């Protein structure tokens with residue numbers, strides 16, 4: 673069993689990812705931490721508690737950061753995920769409370785208690801991870817791997833979804849993302865380069881809605897809002913499965929092709945949030961902000977049908 677912590681901002685596709693991790697017999701969810709992003713932190717935490725209930729997950733939920741490291745709140749993408757961050761179906765309700773330990777402390781405690789055994793899967797902004805690193809810089813060497821849904825490196829022509837050069841999770845806290853890049857952990861970016869190719873078509877969406885499993889029905893219901901957003905911006909074949917693709921990478925990395933090299937994040941200016949991979953680390957540049965930066969894996973190719981099959985078979989059964 674691979675032990676995982678899921679750091680997330682539900683979020684319709686976060687919900688899909690959490691269900692995949694929960695139903696995968698090879699993964700053990702040690703805890704779920706929440707972060708601001710698709711909605712404010714109160715909403716993303718309430719949504720996570722609701723998901724824990726609907727999906728019947730036996731793991732603690734820990735609330736995390738409500739603002740990026742620079743303290744400046746950004747507008748929430750209600751047009752993508754709804755006012756409640758979960759498709760405005762009216763389903764979300766939870767009387768439960770998050771665990772009293774804050775997300776960053778939970779991450780530190782869990783990694784220290786399970787050295788070299790835990791994979792952290794991040795599905796939102798990297799604020800909690802950056803804050804955890806400031807408490808315990810040794811996390812970078814004690815964590816098995818960090819798998820990040822975030823970034824866009826220009827492969828397959830995908831460069832950004834909130835600006836021409838920035839992906840939402842990185843743009844939402846570029847200082848945190850760059851801090852994560854500077855640390856020496858094993859890390860893999862599952863960015864738009866691959867997630868935009870993993871498209872859930874209307875046939876698969878119908879299977880979720882028509883399933884007799886309440887968790888799958890819930891995914892079917894909330895993803896209608898998500899699908900409508902993508903239809904409105906010209907995607908007629910369905911919606912891209914961002915966050916669950918990062919979980920799929922942990923389950924079946926052989927479905928992805930990676931390139932390795934140092935990654936930095938532009939933290940301000942017109943390219944704010946751009947993730948930049950130095951593809952020629954041996955070359956001597958006049959100005960080199962990538963020198964001596966630990967390498968990351970960047971997903972540059974994916975067997976999209978394979979990932980979609982993993983998703984469908986894991987949540988619906990073979």
Ligand code: BDR
Pocket residue numbers: 683684685686710749752795796821833839840841914915
């Ligand atoms: C990412 O942004 C969020 O809206 C999604 O949940 C996903 O994590 C995609 O850019």
Ligand code: CA
Pocket residue numbers: 680681682683685686710795796915
């Ligand atoms: Ca997300």
